[in-house]
Amino acid sequence: MTEANGTTELPKTCKAGVVVNEGPDFTVAVEDVPVPTPGPNDLLIKLNATGICYSDIHYMLNDLPMGSMSSYGVRSPGHEGAGVVVALGSNVTTWKVGDRAGIKPVYDCCFACELCWSGRESYCDAAPQIGLNFPGSYQQYVLSPARYTQRIPDGVDDFVAGPIMCSGxxxxxxxxxxxxxxxxxxxxxxxxxxxxxxxxxxxxxxxxxxxxxxxxxxxxxxxxxxxxxxxxxxxxxxxxxxxxxxxxxxxxxxxxxxxxxxxxxxxxxxxxxxxxxxxxxxxxxxxxxxxxxxxxxxxxxxxxxxxxTKVGSLLDTARALEFAARGQLKPIYEVFPVAKLPEAVAKLRSGKVAGRLVVDFNA
Structure with missing residues (x-):
């Protein structure tokens, strides 16, 4: 594993929004959780921002026929993250520390089926969901397979890029x-x-x-x-x-x-x-x-x-980011500091949001 700044050690823990009492009466709490270690083919991404999507509410309510977060050992939902790579798995050669990276709803896919070959990998049978099957972007330091991490272009800041990962x-x-x-x-x-x-x-x-x-x-x-x-x-x-x-x-x-x-x-x-x-x-x-x-x-x-239609492919997401880079897509958002993530979730659940809510992990 290669860490940021050569020998600089990464923190042992990070802030995360975690679901408490999963189901109709769920709440969200902000806790310190362990910073994960990337496997050989993974990136460790430090998120600067995450959008909050109503699918997160569904996962915490457990009202979709997709299994529960707890059945996969997951406590943090979220799938609209944007940040920077801070560590690489030993096999990763296509990314470097400092690259900007995004987290999308689909965590990975097989790259070996007709759906993946035709750019419809969101429907791949081997496409788990981040924030449901794997810890999501409510957690500041998250893992992502290098081969299925979204690159964020210059000219699109993290508060814009995050919501585009899913909604755009x-x-x-x-x-x-x-x-x-x-x-x-x-x-x-x-x-x-x-x-x-x-x-x-x-x-x-x-x-x-x-x-x-x-x-x-x-x-x-x-x-x-x-x-x-x-x-x-x-x-x-x-x-x-x-x-x-x-x-x-x-x-x-x-x-x-x-x-x-x-x-x-x-x-x-x-x-x-x-x-x-x-x-x-x-x-x-x-x-x-x-x-x-x-x-x-x-x-x-x-x-x-x-x-x-589900969330788009890697290419679809890149195309949506291109609209933003050209100034034709400007997500409207309200920013919450990470300490107020529970309040942001409650506001979204109430249905009183115009545009998007975005959490600032550095505020």
Whole structure:
């Protein structure tokens, strides 16, 4: 193992947000945990920042059919980390101490199957999740396989890069797979949230006409500032789908990107589409609480397509970072010091966040 600054010793412990009482009544505490030692093929990364994603809440609630954090011996969730390499495993030759590096939701993949070969490694059967199967980015010093660590380009700071590791990569991948063209209407239920507000910006940069759906004046101001052509407040508009159709030339949207995770968001989406429209399922509801679909007559009569997308590949994440490097993607975030990480998690769980929350490990 090669350590930072040659002979400088790394700390024995670091700060970490850990889940207490995993399940519906969970809480988060900040504790000192051991700094891990990299294996032969690993990097040890000192994180400067981590975004907080609602998937972290799902893991701590244990309300997804993916196994529990505790069953894997994991206490710290998180998968939106950005920092610097401080130590290398003995076999690592493609990275050096001091390189900037990012932590994504997928921890690793096999690189030996059709999915990996075709750039769809997020769906690989051998793709464990960081923050669920392995300690995540709520912990300042984390391990990452060198072959599946994301490089962060110059010109993109860690507070921007962190949220892009999941949210930006996810929505870029969904926009890419939807195949919409410049001039198409792209609608974002949950447009003011962590994933949605990045989708608004990327879709705008791709030349699409963007409609945001969310609730409240703060979300409206954010969405219009970021490039929405129109905003629909679901707390004020009785028939959201009809209003979207009216805005979109009276014909409906070409694509609806459901970044919200509520049952009403999924239920109303089919009614927003024009002929041959596409619904992209992105927001993750607790299992059994929402349904993505419609009466077959509507699907047949309007030639509708439903598709689900997970976080993007290494290449997708690199592409999202390129939007940021060009100034076309600027995550909106509120910063919390690591000591207030529990407060940040509670705020996200309450659903009162416009944009993203980011934790500063150095504050």
């Amino acid at each position: 990569s996810t929505i870029y991948c969904s926009l890419k797979e939807a195949g919409l063209r410049a001039g198409s209407w792209a609608v974002f239920p949950g447009a003011g949230g962590g994933v949605g507000h990045m989708g608004v910006q990327i879709a705008k940069a791709m030349g699409m006409r963007v409609v945001g759906i969310d609730g409240g004046e703060e979300k409206r101001e954010l969405c219009m500032k970021l490039g929405c052509e129109a905003f629909v407040d679901f707390t004020k508009v009785e028939d959201v789908a009809a209003e979207v159709v009216r805005i979109c030339d009276g014909k409906g949207a070409h694509g609806v990107f459901v970044t919200a995770s509520s049952a009403p968001a999924y239920a109303s989406a089919p009614g927003m589409l024009r002929i041959s429209g596409k619904i992209m399922c992105i927001g993750i509801p607790p299992i059994g609480t929402a349904f993505a679909g419609a009466d077959p007559l509507l699907l047949i009569g309007k030639n509708l397509t439903f598709s689900g």
